[in-house]
Amino acid sequence: MDRVPIVKIGQTLFVSIQIDLQDESVIRLQEDLADELAATAANGVIIDITAVEIVDSFIGRMLTMIGSISRLFDAETVIVGMRPAVAITLTELGLSLKGVRTALNAEKGLAILNGKS
Amino acid sequence: MDVGGTRERMADYLRDHQDKIVGRWSELVISGVRGRTSLEVVRHELGGLFTLIVRVLSGADDYAAGELRAALDELSRGRARDGFTPSETALGVFSLKEAVYELVAESAEMVPEFLAFSRIIDDLGLRTFEAYSAAREQIISDQVSTMMELSTPVVRLWEGIIAVPLVGTLDSARTQLVMEKLLDTLVATGADHAVIDITGVPTVDTEVAQHLLKTVSAARLLGAECTISGIRPQVAQTIVSLGIEFGDIATKASLADALALALRQAGLKVVPA
Numbered sequence: 001m002d003r004v005p006i007v008k009i010g011q012t013l014f015v016s017i018q019i020d021l022q023d024e025s026v027i028r029l030q031e032d033l034a035d036e037l038a039a040t041a042a043n044g045v046i047i048d049i050t051a052v053e054i055v056d057s058f059i060g061r062m063l064t065m066i067g068s069i070s071r072l073f074d075a076e077t078v079i080v081g082m083r084p085a086v087a088i089t090l091t092e093l094g095l096s097l098k099g100v101r102t103a104l105n106a107e108k109g110l111a112i113l114n115g116k117s
Numbered sequence: 118m119d120v121g122g123t124r125e126r127m128a129d130y131l132r133d134h135q136d137k138i139v140g141r142w143s144e145l146v147i148s149g150v151r152g153r154t155s156l157e158v159v160r161h162e163l164g165g166l167f168t169l170i171v172r173v174l175s176g177a178d179d180y181a182a183g184e185l186r187a188a189l190d191e192l193s194r195g196r197a198r199d200g201f202t203p204s205e206t207a208l209g210v211f212s213l214k215e216a217v218y219e220l221v222a223e224s225a226e227m228v229p230e231f232l233a234f235s236r237i238i239d240d241l242g243l244r245t246f247e248a249y250s251a252a253r254e255q256i257i258s259d260q261v262s263t264m265m266e267l268s269t270p271v272v273r274l275w276e277g278i279i280a281v282p283l284v285g286t287l288d289s290a291r292t293q294l295v296m297e298k299l300l301d302t303l304v305a306t307g308a309d310h311a312v313i314d315i316t317g318v319p320t321v322d323t324e325v326a327q328h329l330l331k332t333v334s335a336a337r338l339l340g341a342e343c344t345i346s347g348i349r350p351q352v353a354q355t356i357v358s359l360g361i362e363f364g365d366i367a368t369k370a371s372l373a374d375a376l377a378l379a380l381r382q383a384g385l386k387v388v389p390a
Contacts, residue, residue, distance in 0.1 A: 078340075079338075079340075080340065082338050082339050082340070083304070084297060084300030084301050084303075084304060084335075084339070086338075087300055087335040087336070087338040087339050088293075088296060088297070088300070088335050090335070090338055091331050091334050091335040091338065092331075096334045096337070096338070097338060101340070102337060102338050102339060102340035103309075103340035104303065104304065104307055104308075104309060104339055104340045104341065105307065108309065108340060109340070
């Protein structure tokens with residue numbers, strides 16, 4: 001099973017998803033993130049999904065859940081680099097990723113987190 | 118009945134009277150199209166067709182039938198593009214029958230030959246009609262795609278602010294196109310504010326509103342904020358009476374207001390020079 005690495009830079013956790021997401025790897029990512037947030041007291045999570053071309057409703061829901069979990073650790077989640085096709089798919093599925101911020105790229109995502117803190 | 122023989126005799130007869138028949142045929146066609154093309158052009162076109170028809174009738178070579186069909190298709194397509202009606206186009210072929218009939222009417226012994234000839238002309242007439250309608254359909258579908266292209270421009274208003282002026286009725290296919298183009302432009306330009314201007318959208322019903330909401334939420338997923346502008350008084354009344362909720366999406370009366378809002382959100386200020 002592919003594992004998604006989590007990188008801590010300053011007070012922010014960077015997650016760059018470079019693989020085709022499987023259900024197990026997303027669940028694993030959620031667990032890893034929760035552990036990392038608890039251990040490091042980071043105040044922001046940036047999830048880069050530039051390389052993700054396919055999403056389904058499960059992954060959409062998991063992203064929202066990751067947002068809610070981060071919130072419990074007082075960290076804000078920003079999803080960056082979503083492709084237009086992915087955005088259209090999520091909209092058609094009726095998922096609007098409530099509770100999660102979005103930004104065009106990692107730079108803008110970081111600016112959102114810095115603006116908050 | 119000796120079909121082959123009658124056809125060949127007819128071919129000989131037509132060849133003998135070629136100039137007279139083509140002349141009369143061209144006159145008949147010209148009188149039908151009311152001066153939209155000149156006698157010389159028609160004479161030239163029909164002369165070519167006539168030769169092919171004679172070749173088909175005489176059965177001398179196998180390629181004549183294919184060439185005739187191609188020539189006829191070409192002629193019909195030209196007519197369709199030039200805005201001739203279907204009957205004018207078909208009459209162009211059928212009037213050859215009339216031109217020939219005027220010649221053979223005197224001689225009673227030509228009846229079987231004329232019948233065989235007439236059958237071929239009928240087939241050609243139908244062929245013309247088919248080619249004509251195919252050409253028309255092609256024109257219409259070309260126009261539809263041109264209109265689709267024209268109707269969805271995405272313009273850059275400012276650094277980081279783009280606008281989509283929508284003109285015409287929004288259906289699912291168009292919304293899809295608008296959405297894709299808007300999202301692609303957001304990604305390509307790195308803009309984080311989009312204004313959707315619906316001044317040119319005649320009516321906003323629940324379906325159109327649904328489409329707009331989808332577009333806005335897809336743009337939000339990319340991290341861009343959307344404003345809907347160009348809401349006219351009647352449209353506002355319709356939206357309210359239909360009970361459509363735009364939620365937390367900003368709506369403005371004019372594109373200028375929306376631009377002002379976008380500038381403010383981007384932390385920019387317009388001051389007199």
